[in-house]
Amino acid sequence: MSTKRHSAFTIIELLVVVSIIALLVGILLPAIGRARDQAKATMSAANLRNLGTAHGSYAAEWADRQFTLVNDGIGEYGDNTAEAFLAYFEQHGGDGMSATHPGPIFGWAHLNADPSEPMVLYGFHTHEDDAEGFGGYSVANASMNLPINFGAIITHFGSFRLGNCRQFGQYVSDKFYDPVFYAPKDRIVVDTIEGGGFDGRNCFNDPGEYCPRPIIPSVGDIPVWTSYVLSPAGMLSPQVLARDDPDDPSSNGFQDPWSLKAGFRSPSFSQCLYPSLKTQVLEHHWLQNTQVDCSPAFSDGTYSGCEPYYFNHAWESSPITLFYDGHVESIGVRNAMRADGRMQAQTGWGLWSRDTPFGEDGYLIDLGYDQAATSFHVLTTDGIRGRDILAD
Template sequence: MSSKYVCTAYSERSGKAFTLIELLVVISIIALLVGILLPALGAARDTARSATCLSNQRQILTAHHAYIVDYQGSFVIARTSGAYLNNLIGIRKPLYWSAWLTYHSDLPNDLFRCPADEKLEEVFDSYRDEAERVFGGNHLQYKNAYRSNATGYGANHYHILTSLRYESSNNLKNKPAQIHQILSPSDTLLFVDTARNGGAFTENALHTSPGNYLAVDYLTFAQSFAWAGIPFPRHAKKSMNIAYTDGHAEAFSPLDLMNPYDPDALGETTTTGSTTGLLDPTIDDHGVWDR
C-alpha cells in the first residue's frame, strides 16, 4: 500500500469526524433536554401515583359501604382489643379498622398502601414478617387481615370510628357512628392520606414515622397526642386524597401551599366548637371531621 493512498484515506476519514466543540455542543443540548424532561417525568409519576391512591381509596370505600349494609348502618370499628383474637384463636393481637375491613371483605393488603408513601415499605415488611411469625401457616384469613394493620391511610378516629366526642357512657364511647348520624356525608372525612406526627407538626416529623391506623382532627392534635395520625399532603408535597362518608374520594390541596403542615391547612374551622368535652353535631363545627 502506497503512502499516498494511506494519507488520502486518513484525510477522508478525519474530515467526517466531530470536532471537540461540536461534541460539547451536542452534550450541552442533551443535558438541556434531560433537564427539561425530568421534571415532566416526575410530575407524570406523581400524577400516576395519586390516581392509584384514589383508586385504592374508592375500592376501600366500596367494601366499607358493603360492610355498613351488613352491619345495619354501622361504620367500621376503630380496632379490636387483643383479647378478641386471643379468645378466638389464642393469639393476642389487635385488628385495626383496615385489618378488620380486610377480614370482612377479603381485601388485598396493597389497597391500604399509598404508592406515594415510599417509606411505608418498611412498615409493610415488618407486618408481613410479624404475621408469618405469629400466625405461621394457620388462621390464614386472620393472618391476611393482620397484614393490613400497615396502612398509609388514617381513619377518622374521634368522630366516626368511635363516639368518644359524643357519648359519656363507657359502653357507648367506643361504638362507631351510624350512617344516619352523619349530617353532611359528602363533607365528612372517613379516611385520608396520613402520617404520624412524631410529636411535632413539621415536615420532618411527619416523615419520621410513616403509616398510621387512626387520624385525628387538628383540635385533638393540639392536645399533643403523639400517637395521632395527621392528614399529610404526600402527593408532590401539595395534595392529599380524602375519602368521604358518602362513598366518594377526591384530591384536596391545602389552602396554604406554602406551608401545608400548618394545622389549618385542611381548611377546617378551628375557631368554633370545643376542644374538650362532648360535641353537638348541630352546633359545634370541626369542619370535615365532625358528624
C-alpha cells in the same frame, strides 16, 4: 489524484450536542418524576374508592351502621377501659376466650410463621398469653377496640387505625396485607411490609390471611398499620364531640364517651348531615408534597425507629381523602385551617373540637413539621354530623 476528506465532529459541536442532551435530561427527569408521583397518587385514590365500596357493603349488611369493634353498650359495664372490658368478661361467664369481648382480628397464621408450629388466630385479644391463646387481661389490647383513646395506655390510638382488621377487611379481601390498604407513596410502611416478615419475607406475597412479624423491642408485637385511617369523630356518638353552643342548652361541648350510655355506638351513615364535606377515610401519613420522611419528635418510631409525620403535621400536606358521599379528593391542610378559621369567626366554635382531653394540641399538633394547626378528620366538631371543610 485527490484524497476524499471525511467530516467529523469538532470539539465545539460535541460540546453543543452534550449540552443539548443535558438540557433535555434536565427537562425530562422532573417530568418523569412528576408523572410517577401522579400515578402513585392516582393509585391511592383508587384504593380509597375501593374502600368506599367496602364500607358501603358493610353498611348494607349491618343496617346502615359504620364499622366498629366495640359493643354498643360497653359504657354500661364500667366508667373506663380497665373496668368495663373486665366486667364484660365476668358478666359473660368469666371463663375462657368465649367470655371475652371480641378484639381486632388479623387472621390465621402459623405461630411465628413456623410451619411446624400450630395455626393461631392473630389479633389483639383482651385476654391472651404469649402464644395468642387465652391468658391474662390486657388493658392495652382492650383499648384497641375503642375508636380513639383520649387517655390511658394508648392515647391518640384506636380502631380508627385498624381498617384492615378482619372485621372490616373481609369486605375487601381475605388478607390483612392486601395492597389496597397501603398507599404507594407510603414508602416507609410499604418497605416494612415487603421485607418485614420472619426471615425477611415479603408479607404482601404471603399466601395466608396474616403474615406474622418478629417482635420489635421498643414497640412490641404489632402489625404494620394500614396507610388509611377512618375518622374516629365519625365513629363515636355525635354527642361526644358536640360543639359548645351557648344558644343550645343541649350542646355543651365535649363529653367523655364513658359518661354516655351510647357514647361508643357507631352512628349510621344516614346521620351524616354534610356527606360532601365530612371526611370518612384519608391517608394517615404526610404523603403528598412531602419534604421529609421521619419525624424526630417521636423517640421510638414504629418503623425501625422512624415515625413518619402525620397528615396534619405540615402546611403543604394534602392527604387524598374519601368523603361520606363517596367522592375522593385531596384536602389541603391550609384549606382546612382557613375553613376552621371562618367557622370560628362566624359561630365561636371551630370545625374541630378543642375541648377534648387533648386540648389545643388536638391530634399531636405539637409534634408537627411546621406551624400547621388542625385536627380535622380526627376531632371533627359534632362528629358525623359536622364538617371538615366548608363549601366554596
